[in-house]
Amino acid sequence: MCQLLGMNANTPTDVMFSFTGLATRADEHKDGFGIAFFEDPGLRLFVDHHSARESPVAELVKRYPIRSGNVIAHIRKATQGRVALQNTHPFMRELWGRYWVMAHNGDLKGFAPRLHGNFRPVGDTDSERAFCWLMQELAKAHASVPSIAELSCTLRELLPIPAAHGTFNLLLSNGQALWAHASTSLHWLERQHPFGAARLADEDLSVDFGALTQPGDRVAMIATQPLTCDEAWRAFAPGELRVFVDGRSLVAN
Numbered sequence: 712m713c714q715l716l717g718m719n720a721n722t723p724t725d726v727m728f729s730f731t732g733l734a735t736r737a738d739e740h741k742d743g744f745g746i747a748f749f750e751d752p753g754l755r756l757f758v759d760h761h762s763a764r765e766s767p768v769a770e771l772v773k774r775y776p777i778r779s780g781n782v783i784a785h786i787r788k789a790t791q792g793r794v795a796l797q798n799t800h801p802f803m804r805e806l807w808g809r810y811w812v813m814a815h816n817g818d819l820k821g822f823a824p825r826l827h828g829n830f831r832p833v834g835d836t837d838s839e840r841a842f843c844w845l846m847q848e849l850a851k852a853h854a855s856v857p858s859i860a861e862l863s864c865t866l867r868e869l870l871p872i873p874a875a876h877g878t879f880n881l882l883l884s885n886g887q888a889l890w891a892h893a894s895t896s897l898h899w900l901e902r903q904h905p906f907g908a909a910r911l912a913d914e915d916l917s918v919d920f921g922a923l924t925q926p927g928d929r930v931a932m933i934a935t936q937p938l939t940c941d942e943a944w945r946a947f948a949p950g951e952l953r954v955f956v957d958g959r960s961l962v963a964n
Contacts, residue, residue, distance in 0.1 A: 713785060713786060713787050713800070713814075713815070713816040713817075713935075714733060714785070714786045714816065714934075714935045714936070715783075715784070715785055715814055715816050715880060715882050715897070715933070715934065715935045716729055716730065716733045716782075716783070716784040716785070716932075716933070716934050716935075716938070717782065717783050717784075717882040717884075717889050717891060717932070717933035717934070717955075718779070718781070718782040718889075718930065718931070718932055718933075719780065719781055719782075719884075719888070719889040719930070719931045719933075719955035719956065719957070719958055720779075720780050720781075720928070720929065720930040720931070720957075720958045721780070721927075721928065721929045721930075721957035721958040722780070722925075722927075722928055723750075723778035723779055723780055724778055724779065724780070724928070724930055725776070725777070725778050725923075726748075726777075726779065726782045726784075727772075727773055728909075728911070728916070728918045729932060729934070729938050730746065730772065730773065730784055731773060731911065731914060731916060732911040732912065732914055732916075732938040732939070733784055733786060733934070733938065734769055734773070734786065735911070735914045742760070742762075742787040742794045743758070743759060743760040743761065743762075743786075743787040743794060743796075743798070743799040743800075744758070744759060744761075744762070744766060744768075744769055744784070744785065744786045744787065744799070745757060745758035745759070745784065745785050745787075745799050745800050745801050745814070746758075746772055746782065746783070746784040746785075746801070747782065747783045747784075747801045747803065747812040747884075748777050748779040748781075748782055749779055749780060749781040749782070749810070749812075749884065749886035750779060751886070752808075752809060752810070752886060753810075754803065754810040754812065754886070755777060755779075756801065756803055756812070757771070757772050758796065758799040758800075758801075759796070759799065760794055760795055760796045760798070760799050762786075780886075781884045781886055781887075781888070781889050783801045783812050783813075783814050783882045783883075783884055783889070784801075784814070785799075785800035785801055785814035785815075785816075785882075787799060787800060795834065797833045797834035798834040798835065798836045798839070800813075800814040800815065800838060801813060801814040801882075802814070802838070802839050802842050804830060804842065804843070804846050806846050806849060806850055806885075807850075807853075807855055807856035808856070809856065809885045809886060809887075810885065810886065811846060811883070811884070811885045812883070812884050812885075813838075813842040813845070813881065813882065813883045814838075814881070814882045815837075815838035815841065815842070815879065815880065815881050816878070816880040816881075816896075816897075816935055817838075817877055817878030817879050817880050817894060817895070818837065818877045818878055819837040819838075819840075819841060819873055819876040819877040819878075819879065820876050820877050821876055822837060822840065822841060822844075822873050822876040822877075823840070824840070824844040826840075826843050826844060826847060827847060829846075829847065829850065830843035830844070830846045830847045830850075831843060837877075841873045841879070844873070845869060845870075845873075845883075848865075848869050849862070849865060849866075849869070852865050853865070859887060859888045859954060859956060859961065862888075862890075862954075863890070863952070863954045863961075866883075866890055866892075866952060867952055870892050870952060871950070874892070874894055874950070877894075878894045878895050879892065879894045880892065880893050880894050880895060880896065880897050880935065882933060887956075888954050888955060888956045888961070889931075889933070889954070889955045889956075890952065890953070890954045890955075891933045891947070891952070891953050891954075891955070892950075892951070892952045893947030893948070893949065893950070893951050894949060894950070895949065896935055896936065896946075897933065897934075897935060897946070897947040898933070898934055898935070898936065898937050898944040898945060898946050898947065899931060899932065899933045899934075899944065899945055899947065899953065899955075899960070900931070900932050900937075900942055900943055900944045900945065901929065901930070901931050901932075901958065901959055901960070902920060902928075902929070902930040902931075902932070902942075902958075903928070903929045903930075903958070903959075904924070904926040904927070904928070906920035906923075906924045906928070907920065908920065908941075909939040909941060909942050910939060910940055910941055911938060911939060911940075912936075912937060912938060912939055912940040928958070929957060929958025929959055930958050931955040931958050931959060931960065933955070
């Protein structure tokens with residue numbers, strides 16, 4: 712299965728420490744990587760169908776001083792769809808004048824919904840197909856961009872449909888919030904004042920967040936498996952949906 716990383720913060724934040732931890736796991740998950748950074752309504756999206764361990768694009772991202780309030784990253788271990796650039800997560804679409812980004816960890820069997828003209832997959836993965844269907848159904852449910860609470864209610868109704876076809880661990884963002892849905896394995900934590908130090912679980916690298924943050928900063932992290940070995944990561948329950956806004960969990964079910 713693939714590996715997911717999400718970050719939501721109340722101020723633009725550097726995610727490279729956590730991305731380095733994620734990229735370390737690309738020895739097994741070697742079929743591509745991608746990372747999306749929101750900057751207000753704008754979006755920077757980097758994808759490559761080569762391993763994050765070997766990709767020059769991954770090296771560029773690690774050295775690029777990008778700070779963002781919402782980040783989604785993914786390293787791929789292919790289950791459906793060949794190893795190709797068009798099958799590399801995260802996927803991006805426009806809806807209601809905003810970019811939407813989704814990354815998926817899992818495998819959906821027999822999920823073949825009818826898709827209309829506005830949202831069609833470019834590649835041949837179950838993940839992109841599910842994303843197109845989700846965008847289509849959100850567009851049908853709301854005439855214009857709804858509130859985060861309304862979107863969360865609609866997503867709670869929609870997400871069990873593809874999840875019934877297999878494993879559907881999901882990160883989704885439109886730059887205003889970050890939604891995370893778990894079928895099997897997903898974990899989260901919140902960092903806030905007083906910030907401490909953290910050490911990566913898979914790499915000999917640590918950082919003192921206290922020296923890099925302000926007292927009012929808040930950051931929420933979501934990952935398939937905990938990325939650090941000395942922080943209080945919490946596991947999602949199966950079928951749980953959380954939405955993160957300004958660095959904290961706003962809604963849970």
